[in-house]
Amino acid sequence: MYVCLCVGVTDRDIANAVSDGARSWREVRETTGCAGQCGKCACTGKSVMREAISQE
Template sequence: MFVCVCHAVTDKQIKQAVEAGCCSYREVRDCLQTGTTCGRCVPETRELINATLIELAPHTSQAA
């Protein structure tokens, strides 16, 4: 699905950018140009970045 219509950036591209090492909105923006025209995609882009970072985080178990 397109997240940034202005630059034709999809949710998959954003996830791939995070998987490739982008760890912040600024890094994704610099890589894919999301949010640099109208800005309507910024909230969804941030949500996708955070969700992807959570998915990639190592799962730790809490020991009592």
């Protein structure tokens, strides 16, 4: 599923960033580029990140 349409970031991209060690929204943003433009995806992106971290 696409989380960020501006940059083209999927939930899997976010999960991969977490697998690679990202543990904060800032780190996920830096790794994936998510929320780098309009920012409307930030809430969904954070939820996906928290879910991925909880499954680590």
